[in-house]
Amino acid sequence: MSPWSIGRSIHGAPFFDRVVVDIGSRRVPSLLAGSGAPLLLLHGYPLDATMWLPAMAHLAQHFLCIAPDLRGFGDAAEERFSFTLNDLAADCLKLLDRLTIGQPIILCGLSMGGYIAMEFMEHFGDRARAAILTNTKGTVDEPAARANRIAVAARVLIDGTEQTVAPMLSKLIGRTGMDSNPAMVQCVRDMMVRTRPSTVAWAQLAMAQRSDSLSRMLGWSQPVLCISGDEDQLTPPNETARMARQLANGTVATIERAGHLSPIEQPQTFARIVAAFVVDVDR
Ligand code: MLT
Numbered sequence: 172m173s174p175w176s177i178g179r180s181i182h183g184a185p186f187f188d189r190v191v192v193d194i195g196s197r198r199v200p201s202l203l204a205g206s207g208a209p210l211l212l213l214h215g216y217p218l219d220a221t222m223w224l225p226a227m228a229h230l231a232q233h234f235l236c237i238a239p240d241l242r243g244f245g246d247a248a249e250e251r252f253s254f255t256l257n258d259l260a261a262d263c264l265k266l267l268d269r270l271t272i273g274q275p276i277i278l279c280g281l282s283m284g285g286y287i288a289m290e291f292m293e294h295f296g297d298r299a300r301a302a303i304l305t306n307t308k309g310t311v312d313e314p315a316a317r318a319n320r321i322a323v324a325a326r327v328l329i330d331g332t333e334q335t336v337a338p339m340l341s342k343l344i345g346r347t348g349m350d351s352n353p354a355m356v357q358c359v360r361d362m363m364v365r366t367r368p369s370t371v372a373w374a375q376l377a378m379a380q381r382s383d384s385l386s387r388m389l390g391w392s393q394p395v396l397c398i399s400g401d402e403d404q405l406t407p408p409n410e411t412a413r414m415a416r417q418l419a420n421g422t423v424a425t426i427e428r429a430g431h432l433s434p435i436e437q438p439q440t441f442a443r444i445v446a447a448f449v450v451d452v453d454r
Pocket residue numbers: 214215216217281282283284378405431
């Protein structure tokens with residue numbers, strides 16, 4: 172484990188458990204930490220559950236944090252079959268059932284994890300009492316972006332992960348992190364290049380197929396916090412604010428000196444914003 176990739180709390184002691192949860196059709200490696208209201212944390216692409224550890228070190232003081240490795244990512248077994256984002260949302264529901272978490276959760280997803288959170292809200296919304304959509308968007312891809320995903324899915328099987336995804340790094344991390352935190356940059360890079368080519372391909376195809384969530388969000392009654400980073404090139408603050416305005420009960424927050432990976436780049440601020448949001452929800 173790298174110095175950044177944690178394993179110890181802000182007080183220096185290990186603060187999380189790794190568990191493998193059998194959900195019937197597959198096994199879901201997950202990180203668990205803390206106690207209190209359940210907070211399900213869905214990672215982005217091409218990352219894994221460990222992306223949440225910096226923020227979890229703070230969030231675990233308020234919540235029972237549950238961060239699964241989605242199909243094929245991180246420690247999850249190689250995925251032989253294609254999947255949809257809705258399949259991943261259904262895995263999350265089974266995970267909650269197997270962990271016997273019956274009370275409505277707080278759901279938080281970053282980027283691709285946000286797309287999955289939107290599927291979860293649509294299909295299993297009675298299991299979530301609030302949502303945090305961070306560095307993500309509800310719109311579908313433009314035709315060129317969709318075509319690019321299909322091209323990436325084909326190319327990664329020939330060229331491998333590193334060559335395919337490494338150029339994304341400077342789009343994921345904001346300029347502050349790129350300039351000032353080489354350990355964090357290296358950790359994110361390592362996490363990205365560890366992702367199997369087949370997982371990169373299936374995930375790209377799943378994201379290419381997603382449908383527009385903005386119109387579907389109109390039906391949500393739960394409070395939703397939409398977060399972005401002021402250095403996020405992929406889901407900039409104005410797009411995030413537009414998404415929040417679509418919601419019956421949406422609010423927006425922008426994290427300074429953060430790019431597309433705000434929980435990694437500014438974990439303490441991210442956790443403070445999430446905890447304050449939930450205090451408001453409970454008020
Ligand atoms: C992510 O961070 O999960 C990706 O940027 C999502 C995407 O490719 O749309």
